[in-house]
Amino acid sequence: MSPVANHASPGIQGHIEIKNLYIQLGSGDQAFEAVQNVSVSIKPGEFVCLLGPSGCGKSTLLGALAGHLQPSDGSIHVDSLPLNGPHPERGLVFQQHTLFPWKTVMDNVAFGLKMKGILRAERHKRAGELLELVGLAGFEQHYPFQLSGGMQQRVEIARVLINHPKVMLMDEPFGALDAQTRMMMQQLLLDVWESIKTTIVFITHDIDEALFLADRILIMSPRPGRIIEQTVLEFVRPRKPELLTSDRFIQLKRHCLELLHTQSADFPLQRLTPLGVIS
Template sequence: MNAVSPDSRLAVLDHSRLKAKSTRNVDGRGNIKVSGVDIEFGHQGARTVAVKQANLEINSGEFVCLLGPSGCGKSTLLNAIAGFVNPTRGELTVDGKTVTEPGPDRGMVFQQHSLFPWKSVQDNVAFGPLMAGASRAEASSVARTFLSLVGLAAFADAYPANLSGGMQQRVGIARALANYPSVLLMDEPFGALDAQTRIMMQENLLEIWREFRNTVVFVTHDIDEAVFLSDRIVVMSASPGRIIADIKVSLPRPREQALLTSPEFMVLKRQCLELIREQTLNAFQQQNKAG
């Protein structure tokens, strides 16, 4: 799992079009506003409340993690921002526009198996630009740039099946970024990777993000991951999912693996741990009652 090589980074910086566009991203776009949002599933009889009274404001260029025990509705909230599910009540806007459907302004990275298996790595990344109306040549050139960015230029012609899980996720990130989205949504993207690969990927992601500075909403149940990556951690309670804490993470950037053992890191980690523990206990009690 080689990190982004110096050469490929240079290639990115030399690419004037990317540079121009990525700076434009920072120009105040990617503001997410969630006000009084409830998300419910099912019909009258068997109705489940996945998200309850969510209020959240995420500003342009912020890296926010949604943290919570499994089944707390954090992915549902992410899917609502993506436009896959619509809120039952309340309002959800991105840059002032109500979200009703998915769009290329909000790129998404899924947990796994989300690359098109029949497209080469390069064609996967070129898909977004192609859908946005770019010519085949333009789309391929953008794809190559982004593959260099994630250090996979050499695998442009490979099919996803021939890549390791970590490499596939890097292609997924490149594909989501190739549309220059103002918001990058990530649904436990490293959840299926082994611990070592996961740390590499986290460092890699931060490095890439430094170039783009777009808004990132990152769903995870891994506390270390949340503290390591984000500017803010939004902690959600077990079902129904409510936002119970909004913790500011002011650890200096750039962040590296050594941070994981620093005292400041531990303080934040303990804070999250206690909140999560409380929620997990609650969830257990609820399940026991229900059972």
């Protein structure tokens, strides 16, 4: 459908292998284990949702995958290579407000290409194609503050996609949007993903969202964060909103609710981010 699709490599790209991963956050007396003994294998092109209550360490795990947090033990390999800091092959999308406010929509999206030293005309051509893909043609010269929250997240997605990432890491990317916009964005993300087929690791605490989007959901327990269950979702694609009210969907949702309920901490946990603890 678009030139982007041609770049998606066939088969083997974006294979994530996490082995016995531990991540410690904080220092001194404040130190705690945010992620404990997590081992997961994610197939190339798989859409995985990490589901868990606030502060359970799912964003911490994502931060380690992005290369912003250093594991205290264990290993992460992407396509058999160990991680070494952040890399454009592993695109990261935050919840909100991480577009560069001083750059236009066009220049935000083209940023990754600028970092590769690609000339302006070529960057803008490719950024324009991606903006079209996420439905933002005509907004190239706007600044982020002139866009609604949903539109800003589309720009975020386009900005990451321009690097043809093997892996897209998304930290509750639609968490700050209203319910209707969120549904629209989920649909958009699935459409985009169908055309580029990159591996996606998607963090959420919204059960509906996880069940609607993912090939497989991993459920995490709060502190220390461990994966307590995984479920493969065999709903057919492309997925339609009707899925949300199907029997199987509701049955799974009830199961997840029970799991999360029994696992939730008695006290509210401090929110964690892919960059560590918010102080």
